[in-house]
Amino acid sequence: MDESPNQHEEQLTPVRMSEVLAAGTVVAGRYTIIQHLAAGGMGRVYIATQSPLGRKVALKIMHSDLCKDEGSVKRFMREAIAISQLTHPNTITVFDYGESGRGDLFYIAMELLEGEPLSERVKRQGPLPPETAVGIAIQVAKSLSEAHRKNIIHRDLKPENVFLGSVERDLVKVLDFGIAKILQEENEGTKLTRMGFVCGTPEYMSPEQARGExxxxxxxxxxxxxxxYEVISGKPPFxxxxxxxxVLMHQAKPPPPLPPSVPPLLAEFIIDCAMAKDPKNRPANAEAFIEALEQAAMASGLMMDSTGGFQTSDFRRSLHSGPNNLAAATTPVEFPESGKSNKGLLIGASLFLIIACGAIAAVLLSNGEKGNNDTTAQAATAADTKAPATDPKNPVVNEAPKATKEAPPITLTLSSTPQAASVFEGDELLGLTPFELPLHEGNLTRTFKFALEGYAPASQMVAIPSIGKEPFVMSSHVELAPLLNVPIASVPPGxxxxxxxxxxxxxPLVHATEPHQRINLLFELEGYDPHTQELVIDSENPIQVELQKERKKLVKKEHPKNPRKEPTTEPEVNKNDGGGSTYRPFGD
Incomplete structure (x- = not known):
């Protein structure tokens, strides 16, 4: 984190900055400030230690001026609720959020990442190889897939908001699902926008976003x-x-051709498919995007399919056959706003309908009055569904209470991929996924653990919103990672x-472990030197070591010049037949 606070403050919106909290300041009774990291339009980000876990986190604290504004507080807290439900490995994790209790300090605690933004990598290295760029884009699309399923749009996706890990070098994280705007009710009046907040970055803004649609x-x-386009060519198209x-170039002009070094099919996908002006001509969803991009890469020789061949002609047809075929084809730290001087700028009212001033990053989609009615109906249906009969031989732990006429205030659906995972809260088994959990308390967080044989255990913290007047249905989904079965051998064996x-x-043995685990291996065999090895397990490739025979240490005997023994600490006593003793200071 080499960026200085002043570098960020030059780009801030006209909101008075809060004073930097001193190291050692305790927030919410459990977060101890270590150092200030950066500042953005909504707040400051610190490195802090969470007690009693001792875990380092990125702590985002809202500017004190904004704490007095009801709309800003709603925006900040809705951000926390929205992104706390995103659990994909390619999305930054939110651990906790809340307020100080006096209403004068609001915070969000997120995972602290080690590495660098994608923008810094491109700035330092220039255009990335096509296969590297494709791999990064696929991971970003996987993050978006989960967000879109939960009706969350990022709205400010750019290289600055994509993070490349240094610990797990292949892992990409999408950042800054920041100032969430959750439109739960159409009659809410305002979209919670505020003059001075960024509504997107012109270089990356879709035509429909720029038009305010x-x-x-x-x-x-x-x-x-x-x-x-930028990662593979070194600069954005416009x-x-x-x-x-x-913005107007995105509206009316086709992107400039990519360099000749980019495979034609991959260039065709980026320009004609992903960047199609009309949303109908783009992939229907993130899963279709991934499928089409993988096919383009394979057909370009970057990646092979399972058969080892390429489907060039089929892929060309999918590019030009519209979104339906594409859809059918076959799912350390949060950075503030940064970048070039014209990025992240608020485009004022002079643009009329060109720019709709929205949230800087995430937006939870509203289906309007119809969506609310559907949600209420879904909650009522869930409450009216009777619990299945219990088999005496297989009692169900924590059987749901009998349905009542009134729906619970909040219904949480817990699901996983694959299904049938055991869900625990503490040591209590709640059920097997998927199932619905009625909740009668709100404005808190609950942590659930998912366990399934053959898969790495997962833990998920869910932010439960406040109880409202109408029943509320929410969901939490976990994608379990299969365990890796790694053969371990030595020469000689045993x-x-x-x-x-x-x-x-x-x-020889086979060890089942979680993916991306950093482990320390030690091999011990009598007659051989111990062998140690530190590595990250990310595949099922065999681990084999060759042990070295133990070398015997030769001890050189020293012959003293004077054969007399040195006196010992205890005098030697020689007992004679007469019962007396003779003191012999130098032995016999």
Missing amino acids: DLDGRSDLYSLGVLL EESTPLAT AMVFIDDEAIGET
């Missing part, structure tokens, strides 16, 4: 196409002298293997 996930896919000019000082057996 209602958006769906395809707007993010356009931005992802622009991001892919960079004009003013934000307005840049070595005892330890992982982090715990014995797991003798070689």
